[in-house]
Amino acid sequence: DAGVIQSPRHEVTEMGQEVTLRCKPISGHNSLFWYRQTMMRGLELLIYFNNNVPIDDSGMPEDRFSAKMPNASFSTLKIQPSEPRDSAVYFCASSGDRVIGQFFGPGTRLTVL
Amino acid sequence: AQSVTQLDSHVSVSEGTPVLLRCNYSSSYSPSLFWYVQHPNKGLQLLLKYTSAATLVKGINGFEAEFKKSETSFHLTKPSAHMSDAAEYFCVVSPRHNKFYFGSGTKLNVKP
Numbered sequence: 001d002a003g004v005i006q007s008p009r010h011e012v013t014e015m016g017q018e019v020t021l022r023c024k025p026i027s028g029h030n031s032l033f034w035y036r037q038t039m040m041r042g043l044e045l046l047i048y049f050n051n052n053v054p055i056d057d058s059g060m061p062e063d064r065f066s067a068k069m070p071n072a073s074f075s076t077l078k079i080q081p082s083e084p085r086d087s088a089v090y091f092c093a094s095s096g097d098r099v100i101g102q103f104f105g106p107g108t109r110l111t112v113l
Numbered sequence: 114a115q116s117v118t119q120l121d122s123h124v125s126v127s128e129g130t131p132v133l134l135r136c137n138y139s140s141s142y143s144p145s146l147f148w149y150v151q152h153p154n155k156g157l158q159l160l161l162k163y164t165s166a167a168t169l170v171k172g173i174n175g176f177e178a179e180f181k182k183s184e185t186s187f188h189l190t191k192p193s194a195h196m197s198d199a200a201e202y203f204c205v206v207s208p209r210h211n212k213f214y215f216g217s218g219t220k221l222n223v224k225p
Contacts, residue, residue, distance in 0.1 A: 031211050043203070043215050050211060091156060095211060100164050101147050102213060104157040 002026075004105035006092050012111045018080040021108045024073055025094030033102060034067055034077050035091040043091075049075065082112045115140050117206050119216035127224045132176075132191040134219045136204030139185060146187045147205040148178055151218075157203065163187065174198070199223045 005024040013019055025032045034046040047057040049069045060067070064083070069075040079086055089109050093102040120135040138146065145164045149157040161172025168180045174197075178189045187204060204216040 033213075042217055045213075048211065055211075093157075097210075100145055101159055101162050101207070103159065104149075106156040109154075 004092055004094050004103055006090075006105035006108050008108060009106065010109045010111075012113065013082055014113050015083055016081045017112075018078065019082045019086075019110060019112075021077040021090050021092075021110070023075045023077070023092030023105060025075070025092070026096075026103055027073070029094035029096040029099060029103070030072065031095040032069060032075050033093040033095070034075070035093065036088045037091060037107070038088045046077070079110075082110075084112045086110060087112050115144075115206060115208050115212075115214045117204050117214050117216040119202075119204050119219045121219050122217065123220045123222065125222040125224060126194045128196055129193050132189070132194045132198065132221065134189040134202050134204075134221065136187045136189065136216060137185055138187060138204070138206040138214075140206055140208045142208040145207040146178075146180060147207065147213075148172065148176070148187075148189050149203045149205060150200045151203065152200045160189070160202070194221075194223045196223050196225065 007022045031050050033048040035043055037043045046059045047067045052069045067077045089107045091107045092105045095102045116139045118137045147162045148160040150160050151157045160176050161170045163170045163180045171177045176191045178187050180187050201218045201220045203218050206214045
């Protein structure tokens with residue numbers, strides 16, 4: 001089992017640029033979560049999908065953030081345009097109907113200059 | 114209402130001494146409870162979980178936690194700390210499927 005896969009692991013970009021983070025959940029899991037972690041705010045849930053459908057996006061900070069899950073094995077989190085305050089570690093996690101708990105990916109460390 | 118309180122933001126122990134990381138929760142339901150560990154610059158790893166079976170749950174790396182409903186607690190313990198246990202630990206309550214509430218985390222420092 002490869003676990004949850006995230007790419008890239010590190011991203012450095014300049015303010016105003018578009019950033020796309022990618023996630024591949026564990027095979028067979030049908031729920032996917034995007035989190036953001038910062039020193040100031042800790043771990044925050046941004047959005048979660050169930051069966052590829054966004055169920056709760058109340059944590060998405062603003063319209064600059066968007067997330068998609070076109071199929072059961074892939075999700076993206078896009079920030080456009082990026083701002084320095086978006087600098088954080090973004091985690092993807094997956095779970096399933098017969099799974100209790102979440103399994104986290106290694107995260108993407110985003111730095112916006 | 115659901116919430117998780119990790120009573121200590123930082124805990125420091127000496128290597129070889131016991132570890133106690135405290136977690137209290139409130140939940141309107143009979144929740145599942147979890148402890149995750151995050152080593153520096155790493156993702157969150159599941160240590161152990163409680164799902165209404167045995168109240169004493171054993172996890173990886175010698176950690177265990179006891180669910181005490183009367184005290185609404187789920188404290189994490191380990192008899193003897195190792196240097197490699199230095200990390201941040203998160204208590205999580207899940208009142209129902211796919212709903213997770215994270216505590217603010219406890220940073221464990223292990224002194225040689």
